[in-house]
Every structure is written in C-alpha cells, then in structure tokens.
Amino acid sequence: MANNMIIGQSGGPTRVINQSLIAAVKEAKKHPGIGKIFGMKHGILGAMNEDFIDFSEVSDEKLSVIAGTPGSALGSCRHKPSSDDCAKIFEVFKKNEIKYFFYIGGNDTAETVHIINEIAVLNGYDLKAFHIPKTIDNDLCVTDHCPGYGSAAKYVAECFLGNELDNRALKGVKIDIVMGRNAGWLTAASALARFEKDSGPHLIYVPEVPKSLDQVVAEIDEVVSRLGRCVVAVSEGIRGEDGELFAKKFSQEVDSHGNVQLSGSGALGDMLANHVKLNSKHEDLRVRTDTLGYAQRSYPDTVSEIDTQEAAGVGRAAVKFALGDHRSGSVYIKRLADDPYASEAKLTQLKNVAKVTKEMPREFMNEAGNFVSEEFLKYVKPIVGEMTEVGVLF
Amino acid sequence: MANNMIIGQSGGPTRVINQSLIAAVKEAKKHPGIGKIFGMKHGILGAMNEDFIDFSEVSDEKLSVIAGTPGSALGSCRHKPSSDDCAKIFEVFKKNEIKYFFYIGGNDTAETVHIINEIAVLNGYDLKAFHIPKTIDNDLCVTDHCPGYGSAAKYVAECFLGNELDNRALKGVKIDIVMGRNAGWLTAASALARFEKDSGPHLIYVPEVPKSLDQVVAEIDEVVSRLGRCVVAVSEGIRGEDGELFAKKFSQEVDSHGNVQLSGSGALGDMLANHVKLNSKHEDLRVRTDTLGYAQRSYPDTVSEIDTQEAAGVGRAAVKFALGDHRSGSVYIKRLADDPYASEAKLTQLKNVAKVTKEMPREFMNEAGNFVSEEFLKYVKPIVGEMTEVGVLF
Numbered sequence: 001m002a003n004n005m006i007i008g009q010s011g012g013p014t015r016v017i018n019q020s021l022i023a024a025v026k027e028a029k030k031h032p033g034i035g036k037i038f039g040m041k042h043g044i045l046g047a048m049n050e051d052f053i054d055f056s057e058v059s060d061e062k063l064s065v066i067a068g069t070p071g072s073a074l075g076s077c078r079h080k081p082s083s084d085d086c087a088k089i090f091e092v093f094k095k096n097e098i099k100y101f102f103y104i105g106g107n108d109t110a111e112t113v114h115i116i117n118e119i120a121v122l123n124g125y126d127l128k129a130f131h132i133p134k135t136i137d138n139d140l141c142v143t144d145h146c147p148g149y150g151s152a153a154k155y156v157a158e159c160f161l162g163n164e165l166d167n168r169a170l171k172g173v174k175i176d177i178v179m180g181r182n183a184g185w186l187t188a189a190s191a192l193a194r195f196e197k198d199s200g201p202h203l204i205y206v207p208e209v210p211k212s213l214d215q216v217v218a219e220i221d222e223v224v225s226r227l228g229r230c231v232v233a234v235s236e237g238i239r240g241e242d243g244e245l246f247a248k249k250f251s252q253e254v255d256s257h258g259n260v261q262l263s264g265s266g267a268l269g270d271m272l273a274n275h276v277k278l279n280s281k282h283e284d285l286r287v288r289t290d291t292l293g294y295a296q297r298s299y300p301d302t303v304s305e306i307d308t309q310e311a312a313g314v315g316r317a318a319v320k321f322a323l324g325d326h327r328s329g330s331v332y333i334k335r336l337a338d339d340p341y342a343s344e345a346k347l348t349q350l351k352n353v354a355k356v357t358k359e360m361p362r363e364f365m366n367e368a369g370n371f372v373s374e375e376f377l378k379y380v381k382p383i384v385g386e387m388t389e390v391g392v393l394f
Numbered sequence: 395m396a397n398n399m400i401i402g403q404s405g406g407p408t409r410v411i412n413q414s415l416i417a418a419v420k421e422a423k424k425h426p427g428i429g430k431i432f433g434m435k436h437g438i439l440g441a442m443n444e445d446f447i448d449f450s451e452v453s454d455e456k457l458s459v460i461a462g463t464p465g466s467a468l469g470s471c472r473h474k475p476s477s478d479d480c481a482k483i484f485e486v487f488k489k490n491e492i493k494y495f496f497y498i499g500g501n502d503t504a505e506t507v508h509i510i511n512e513i514a515v516l517n518g519y520d521l522k523a524f525h526i527p528k529t530i531d532n533d534l535c536v537t538d539h540c541p542g543y544g545s546a547a548k549y550v551a552e553c554f555l556g557n558e559l560d561n562r563a564l565k566g567v568k569i570d571i572v573m574g575r576n577a578g579w580l581t582a583a584s585a586l587a588r589f590e591k592d593s594g595p596h597l598i599y600v601p602e603v604p605k606s607l608d609q610v611v612a613e614i615d616e617v618v619s620r621l622g623r624c625v626v627a628v629s630e631g632i633r634g635e636d637g638e639l640f641a642k643k644f645s646q647e648v649d650s651h652g653n654v655q656l657s658g659s660g661a662l663g664d665m666l667a668n669h670v671k672l673n674s675k676h677e678d679l680r681v682r683t684d685t686l687g688y689a690q691r692s693y694p695d696t697v698s699e700i701d702t703q704e705a706a707g708v709g710r711a712a713v714k715f716a717l718g719d720h721r722s723g724s725v726y727i728k729r730l731a732d733d734p735y736a737s738e739a740k741l742t743q744l745k746n747v748a749k750v751t752k753e754m755p756r757e758f759m760n761e762a763g764n765f766v767s768e769e770f771l772k773y774v775k776p777i778v779g780e781m782t783e784v785g786v787l788f
Contacts, residue, residue: 013563039787042563053787065785071559073787078564154695162692165465169407169436170472174688265667265683266660273659289659290687294568298556300782301548302695388694391459393433393447393467 001126002097003033008040008047009072009134010105010112014148014297015155016311017134020104021074022067023315024132025055031323034100042075044103044112047089050096067312070298081112090119093127100322104132104315107140110330111354117328128322131330131350132314136297138185139357142348143332147314148297150307150383152179153189155299159292160193161387164200164231168392171229172286173220173276174200177269179296181237184208184360186296189380190233191372195390200231202371207237208360209369213246216272217279219370224282236268236291246272266291304385310343317345330354341382395520396491397427402434402441403466403528404499404506408542408691409549410705411528414498415468416461417709418526419449425717428494436469438497438506441483444490461706464692475506484513487521494716498526498709501534504724505748511722522716525724525744526708530691532579533751536742537726541708544701544777546573546690547583553686554587555781558594558625562786565623566680567614567670568594571663573690575631578602578754580690583774584627585766586781594625596765601631602754603763607640610666611673613764618676630662630685640666660685698779704737711739724748735776 005028009017021039028034037055040046053074055063066073081089093101093116103113110131120127133140136152156178167174178187184206191204202223205211223230238246250271269289277287314331321329329347336342364376399422403411415433422428431449434440447468449457460467475483487495487510497507504525514521527534530546550572561568572581578600585598596617599605617624632640644665663683671681708725715723723741730736758770 009563013560041788058787062785065783066787068782069559069784069786070556072563073785075788076563158693158695159689161694162464162689165463165694166407166688166692169403169466169470176687266664266685270660288688290689291660291685292687292689293570293684294560294682295553295556295684295686295689298560299552300555300559300784301552388462389459390463390694391456391467392463393452393460394435394469 001099002035003099004035004038004097005100005102006038006040006047006052006093006098007102008043008104009074009076010043010103010109011076011078012136012297013070013072013076014134014136015070015151015299015303016148016307017104018069018071018073019067019308019311020132020134020147020315022063023312024102024319026063027316027319033323035097038096039074043077043079044081044085044089045077045079046075047092048085050092070300080108081115083115086115086119089116090123094125099126099128101127101129102132102318104134106135107353107355107357110350113328114350114354117350129328130318130322131353132318133331133353134311136186137180137183139183139359140353141356141358142330142352144335144343145333145383147307147311149185150304151302152186152296153192153380154304154384155296155302156186156189156292157192157384157387158302160190160201160231160233161195161390164193165390167200167229167231172288173224173230173232175232175234175269175273175276175287175289177234177236177289177291179292180207180235182207182357182359184235184237187233187235188360188364188372188376189384191377192380192384192387198227201233202227202230204233204371205238206235206360206365207239208362209365210239210241210243211369212240213249213275217276220276221281224285234272265293304383306341306383306385313345321347338378338382395493396429397493398429398432398491399494399496400432400434400441400446400487400492401496402437402498403468403470404437404497404503405470405472406530406691407464407466407470408528408530409464409545409693409697410542410701411498412463412465412467413461413702413705414526414528414541414709416457417706418496418713420457421710421713427717429491432490433468437471437473438475438479438483439471439473440469441486442479444486464694474502475509477509480509480513483510484517488519493520493522495521495523496526496712498528500529501747501749501751504744507722508744508748511744523722524712524716525747526712527725527747528705530580531574531577533577533753534747535750535752536724536746538729538737539727539777541701541705542691543579544698545696546580547586547774548698548778549690549693549696550580550583550686551586551778551781552696554584554595554625554627555589555784558587559784561594561623561625566682567618567624567626569626569628569663569667569670569681569683571628571630571683571685573686574601574629576601576751576753578629578631581627581629582754582758582766582770583778585771586774586778589784592621595627596621596624598627598765599632600629600754600759601633602756603759604633604635604637605763606634607643607669611670614670615675618674618679628666659687698777700735700777700779707739715741732772732776
C-alpha cells in the first residue's frame with residue numbers, strides 16, 4: 001500500500017479554512033511515510049467521483065498564498081453522504097491506496113468522517129480518519145472555540161463599530177441581523193465594538209435567550225429615551241418565549257394581510273425595523289437595518305491573528321496525530337490561558353463532535369438577556385484580537 | 395472682529411470624513427490669524443442652535459485618533475436649511491465673530507455654503523465660505539473623484555473578492571446590491587475584485603446603463619452556462635430602458651399579487667434573486683443575495699491610503715485657500731498622473747458643485763453595458779490601492 005493521503009473541505013467557507021488545509025498539506029509533505037497528497041474537489045463529491053488534485057504539483061509559494069486566501073480552495077459541498085455514498089467513497093479510497101483521510105468542516109463533516117471510519121474498521125482496512133474543525137458559527141462541541149469564528153467575529157464587531165460611529169452622527173435606531181440560526185456566538189461578538197460606556201451595540205439578542213417582540217420594542221425604547229439613539233445586534237435565529245422564530249412570526253403576521261413575500265435575505269431585518277417603528281413610543285423614530293451577509297465568512301481584508309494561527313495549528317496537528325498512535329478523531333482547541341492567551345490542539349473521539357451543536361452558555365449573557373456578560377468578553381477578546389482604534393469628540 | 399472659524403460635517407458619514415475635519419483644524423491651529431476654532435454639532439443644526447465644541451480644548455493626540463475614526467465626529471444632519479434658516483445661521487456667525495466657515499459634505503452641502511455666502515456678500519459681511527467635498531457615491535462635479543469614495547470602493551471590492559472565492563467553492567448565482575441610487579461609481583468598483591480571467595464579478599449593472607429584466611436574466615444564464623456559476627454586482631439604482639427603477643417594477647409586480655411589503659433594505663436583492671431563479675433557463679439554480687449596508691461608508695478595518703491622504707489634503711487646502719485671496723469656493727481634487735499616482739487640491743466656484751450630480755461616463759462601461767471598461771479600471775485602481783492577495787488551486 002502506497003500510504004496516500006486525501007484531504008477535503010466541506011460546508012460554508014471561512015476566512016481561514018485554507019490555513020487548515022495548507023498547514024496539513026505542508027506538514028504531510030515533510031513526512032516520507034506519506035505517499036501522494038490528494039485534494040478532493042468539492043468535498044466528499046470529489047471523493048465519490050475521483051475528482052482530485054495532486055498537491056505535489058503545487059509550489060510551496062503558491063500554497064502559502066492560498067493559505068491566506070478566504071474561501072475553500074478545494075471547493076466545498078453541502079452533501080451529506082448516504083450509506084451507499086460512504087461505501088462508494090471507501091471503494092475509491094481502497095483503489096487509490098488512501099491511508100490518511102482528513103476532512104475539514106462542521107459537525108456534519110465530523111459525522112461523515114465517523115461513518116467512513118466505521119466502514120473501514122468493519123472491513124479491516126487500515127484508514128486513519130480525522131476531522132479538522134471549522135465554522136464561523138462557533139457551535140462545535142468539545143473545542144473551546146472553532147477556527148473561523150475569531151475572524152468572522154472580528155468582521156461582525158468592526159461592522160458594529162462602524163454602525164455605532166455612524167449612529168452617533170445621524171441618530172435613530174440601527175438594527176443589524178447577524179448569522180447564526182441556532183447559536184448566538186457571532187451576534188454576541190458585536191459587543192467588542194463597545195469602546196466606552198453607553199456606546200453601541202446597546203442591545204444584543206441571541207437565539208439562546210427568548211424574547212417577546214414587546215420586550216424588544218420596550219428595551220429599544222428605553223435606550224432611545226436615555227441616549228436618543230440605539231444600535232441593536234439581532235441573531236437571525238432570534239425567537240420568542242414560545243420557541244418560534246421571529247422570522248416565522250412576521251411571516252404569519254404578514255400572511256394575514258395577504259402577502260406572499262415570506263422570506264429572503266433582508267426580510268427579518270426589514271420586518272423587525274418596521275415593527276419597531278410602528279410600535280415604538282417614540283414618534284417618527286428613524287429605524288434603519290442591515291443584514292450582514294456572506295462577508296461574515298469571506299471578507300478578505302479582516303482576519304484575526306490568533307484565528308489564523310489556530311486554524312493552521314489544527315490542520316498541522318491532525319497530520320501529526322495521524323502519524324502517531326491515533327487511528328481517528330476530531331481535533332479541538334484547548335484554551336490554556338487567557339492573558340497572555342495560549343492554546344493547544346488536542347484530539348477527541350469523532351462521536352463527541354458529530355452532529356451535536358453547542359449553544360452559548362446562559363452565563364455568557366447578562367441577567368436581562370439583552371447583552372453579553374463580562375465572562376463572555378473575557379472568552380472572546382483574545383481570539384478576536386485588537387479592534388480598530390477610534391476616538392470621539394462627544 | 396475676532397476672526398473665529400467654524401467647521402461642520404453634513405450628510406452620510408464616510409470612512410475618512412474625519413481626516414478632512416481634523417486636517418482643517420490642525421492647519422487652522424497653525425495660523426495666529428485665526429481666532430477660536432469651533433465645531434458645529436450635527437452640521438448646520440449646530441450652527442442654528444449655537445451648539446458648538448471648541449477645538450482648543452481637544453488635545454492634538456486625541457485629534458489624531460479622531461482623524462483615523464470613521465463616522466462624523468462632529469455629528470451630522472440631513473437638514474437642507476431654508477432661507478430663514480440661512481438668515482439665522484448668518485446672525486449666529488455675526489454674533490460669534492465667525493470669519494471662516496467650512497462645511498464638509500456633498501452637493502447639498504455645497505449649496506448650503508453657497509447660499510450662506512451670498513447672504514454674507516449681500517450684507518457686506520467679511521465671510522470666507524468653503525465647501526470641502528466628501529461622498530462615497532463619488533457623484534460630485536468638477537473633482538476627479540470624491541474623498542470617501544476610495545475607501546468605500548475598497549470595501550465593496552473586498553466584499554466581492556470574498557464573494558467570488560465563496561462562489562467558487564459552492565457555485566450558483568450570487569447577487570450583491572451596492573449603494574448609489576443615481577450613479578454607479580461604487581458598484582463599478584466591484585470590478586477590482588477580478589483577479590484573473592473569468593473570476594467574478596462577472597456582471598456589473600449601474601443606473602447609467604438601463605437594462606431590461608429579461609436582459610439581466612439572459613446575461614446571468616450565459617455566464618452560468620459557461621462557468622457553472624455567476625457573481626453579479628447590482629446598483630440599488632438599477633433601472634429599465636423606460637427609466638423605471640427595478641425596485642419600483644418589483645413593487646408593482648408584487649402589488650398585483652396583493653402584497654404590502656414594498657420596500658426595505660433587502661427587498662430589491664431578494665426580489666431580483668427570486669426573479670432570476672424563476673426565469674432562468676437553468677433548473678434548480680442556487681441564487682443568493684446580499685445587500686451591502688452601512689459598512690460601505692463606515693467599516694473601520696478597511697481604508698484606502700490615497701483616500702486618507704486626499705481627504706486630509708482637501709481639509710488642509712480649504713484653510714489655506716481661505717487664508718489666501720479666495721473668498722469662497724469648493725475644494726476639488728485634480729489628478730496629475732496615474733502611475734505613480736499624483737493629485738493636487740484645487741478650488742472651483744461653489745455654484746459649479748452645488749446641487750449637481752456627476753454620473754459615470756458611458757465609456758467607463760463596456761459596450762454591452764454589463765461590466766466596466768479598461769478606462770474605468772485605470773481611473774479607479776490608484777485611488778483604491780492594493781487588494782488583498784489571493785490564490786486559487788483551480
């Protein structure tokens with residue numbers, strides 16, 4: 001057997017997922033025990049169709065530029081392989097004498113690695129199968145945080161810093177919708193924009209802490225009464241105490257008026273802004289909204305330094321674990337210290353990460369459930385890094 | 395008369411409008427001929443209400459930090475003063491012995507300066523009245539380009555670079571809506587994201603070149619047929635050959651189905667994406683959309699170096715012109731050379747800038763009217779600066 005290696009990327013790209021890819025490839029190139037190094041195009045679809053690239057044909061210089069490039073350089077997919085697919089992938093691995101299998105992605109990706117690993121075990125095939133974590137949503141279990149989150153969090157926080165400065169100048173209410181359907185990690189990071197007492201964001205709403213629409217309006221009104229303005233961070237997964245998404249509530253409300261337009265990228269923000277405007281106790285309130293988009297996961301000009309290092313670190317560590325005694329596993333980040341910040345890459349079993357989602361702990365939000373706690377700030381600051389320095393006249 | 399100075403900011407903030415403010419203040423501090431230096435809070439509203447700050451109370455160190463801060467540090471307004479307002483402002487100027495008046499903003503701001511200047515002339519009052527240009531829309535006349543545009547253009551181009559890399563990984567059609575209701579300058583800047591042949595954005599639509607919805611769908615279909623994917627930059631002011639905004643067309647279309655939701659920050663993108671999906675010849679086309687928001691004018695972590703220098707330059711120049719023989723005027727940027735890039739700040743009459751809007755010349759777009767020309771790229775590259783370096787595997 002030629003002891004070849006294959007690596008792929010899955011799910012939504014991030015600012016640093018190529019750091020993990022390239023670090024793994026560069027580490028593998030150092031070890032003569034590893035044969036060819038294949039990249040599967042568009043994730044597991046490339047494995048099924050034998051659509052590979054050969055990393056020996058890519059110069060080290062080019063690899064270094066790709067490491068710093070957002071997006072998934074191997075292409076990605078959102079395909080959850082069936083058991084038939086997994087059997088097929090296993091056959092392709094056998095044919096190509098693959099001994100080392102690395103797959104970079106979220107909890108579905110971990111699940112895919114888990115299934116393929118089980119098939120290899122059943123067949124007595126010597127496969128080393130490893131999951132390398134990534135997600136801007138920061139919702140993987142076991143790991144302290146996910147590669148990709150720090151850079152996305154920095155982008156979100158810088159957006160809110162800009163919003164805050166803009167809102168000081170022109171007043172009114174500004175609501176921004178942030179990605180994260182089931183977990184509020186990314187929305188919570190907006191808090192890093194607060195550079196002095198009473199600067200925005202003034203309110204933060206996450207899926208983990210349900211709120212009624214009336215509460216949201218009342219809390220915005222209170223801030224407007226006090227400061228004459230309000231900047232609000234809202235998770236796309238914001239929901240009521242009945243567990244129903246605001247996005248769904250609005251759809252129904254709008255439905256009863258005979259509307260068809262139920263969803264869309266800007267719909268939640270637009271409908272929430274409209275609701276606040278109509279129900280606020282402040283007359284003629286200027287309410288504006290933006291829905292942060294794909295730039296959260298792909299904006300090239302903003303990156304967290306620690307995120308960059310750790311994304312490369314988990315890629316490198318996966319190869320080292322595979323060359324050691326480990327047969328399979330999911331790499332995770334263990335935080336060692338906050339100040340100065342330190343972490344190390346460790347290994348856990350695939351089943352601990354596969355499929356499950358990690359929500360924000362309640363203590364990462366304040367008691368009122370409308371802003372983060374000091375504990376969260378301590379957690380998030382080192383992995384995001386320094387914000388742009390700003391000053392104000394009044 | 396104490397020869398005092400007053401300065402204000404108006405309209406939408408930009409990434410570098412504080413560079414102009416602080417450069418003017420620092421320049422003024424050097425000249426003993428200038429008495430007190432006041433900043434009017436929230437533009438002309440602060441002038442009407444005598445709501446000033448005194449810049450002598452702000453340290454040079456703090457001024458330097460504020461120069462690098464997005465947003466309008468003095469606060470802004472969108473108030474177009476009536477003739478009564480202008481008369482009142484003139485009285486406040488007299489009372490406070492204001493000799494030097496600087497107002498930073500777009501063409502409405504130039505108009506305000508123009509009117510107040512005329513009142514001063516009529517009253518035989520020795521006022522030096524100057525407009526300092528800013529706008530991310532780049533639609534002021536006379537000037538080669540506007541301070542604020544280069545940084546906003548860089549943000550937009552970086553967003554599209556991220557979109558392109560994301561779209562390579564997951565395919566489909568990605569449509570981003572860009573600010574600029576009447577001029578396509580900012581949308582056109584997305585072209586800077588194209589780092590190799592056939593990389594996105596693949597299509598660019600601006601208000602200056604009308605398109606039918608059928609044409610847009612056909613052009614997207616052609617790119618998808620050829621590349622399997624398509625990244626599209628669309629100005630919020632996109633309109634048909636009948637001159638009607640797409641945003642309006644969709645509203646009417648939706649109206650006939652009994653809908654109420656006619657507008658909102660994400661509505662144009664959502665409706666256009668839906669239209670493309672329904673009318674494309676490609677089945678099950680994945681179409682996604684984002685509407686770029688206030689981050690275009692306020693994102694702190696991205697700035698053009700030339701824009702920074704020129705924004706400071708026009709602020710400084712305004713004070714120098716005012717101390718020279720000039721009684722009034724609007725500062726503009728004259729391009730001296732493309733490579734290496736060089737420019738200088740010059741002065742034109744207020745009436746040449748007041749109220750009028752500069753559209754993109756037709757030759758800045760290609761013949762098909764769906765991408766920019768080489769001429770535009772030559773124009774825009776130096777004022778935006780280097781993009782983030784990226785690399786791809788295939």
